[in-house]
Amino acid sequence: MSVGPALPSLVDRLAILRDEVLDTAGHGELDPPGAEIFAAILRVLAGGRASTDRALAQAVTRRLAWGEREERVLADAEQVFDRLILAIDRAVEHPGDLMLVVDAGVEVAGTVARLAALGAIARADRDRTQRIRDELTQRQLEDALTQQRENLRRLEAEVPDA
Numbered sequence: 001m002s003v004g005p006a007l008p009s010l011v012d013r014l015a016i017l018r019d020e021v022l023d024t025a026g027h028g029e030l031d032p033p034g035a036e037i038f039a040a041i042l043r044v045l046a047g048g049r050a051s052t053d054r055a056l057a058q059a060v061t062r063r064l065a066w067g068e069r070e071e072r073v074l075a076d077a078e079q080v081f082d083r084l085i086l087a088i089d090r091a092v093e094h095p096g097d098l099m100l101v102v103d104a105g106v107e108v109a110g111t112v113a114r115l116a117a118l119g120a121i122a123r124a125d126r127d128r129t130q131r132i133r134d135e136l137t138q139r140q141l142e143d144a145l146t147q148q149r150e151n152l153r154r155l156e157a158e159v160p161d162a
Contacts, residue, residue, distance in 0.1 A: 010097050011045050017087045021080060033072075034080035036060070041084065044104040053111060055074055060115040070116040070123075077112040081105045 004109055022032045036059035045057070088101050 011042055013091055015042060017091055021083045034076040037077050037080045037112060040108045041104050044107055056111055057115055059084050060112060064119040070120045073116050074113060077109050081109050
């Protein structure tokens with residue numbers, strides 16, 4: 001089920017829940033973990049799916065590029081989704097609106113999971129490439145040491161004992 005544009009009042013009501021859903025009091029930050037996920041949910045509900053994928057992809061990619069692990073990004077998505085469900089249970093009365101919010105949350109969480117999986121695959125590829133480079137460097141070093149040992153033996157054999 002694809003989420004269509006929700007009523008502006010629903011998006012406004014959810015925007016008010018931002019601090020509660022993101023637990024800003026517990027983090028004390030301007031952009032607490034998962035802020036990009038909550039913003040993506042609001043964009044999906046507002047009907048901006050194409051910009052949501054692009055903006056969310058950039059945010060998740062940026063976090064991964066700065067060294068955050070995929071597990072942390074997924075945990076943030078899970079926490080935002082869990083707190084969103086608790087918050088909308090009290091704030092949204094109409095079952096149809098509840099379903100729209102849950103569907104938008106699932107869509108964004110699925111996108112985050114896909115992006116984190118792609119990030120994990122890319123990281124694994126980089127790690128494998130680095131491991132191969134390290135092994136090649138080690139092999140070259142061993143070859144150079146072996147050659148130096150042979151040169152030393154040869155020089156010792158050529159130089160008469162003094």
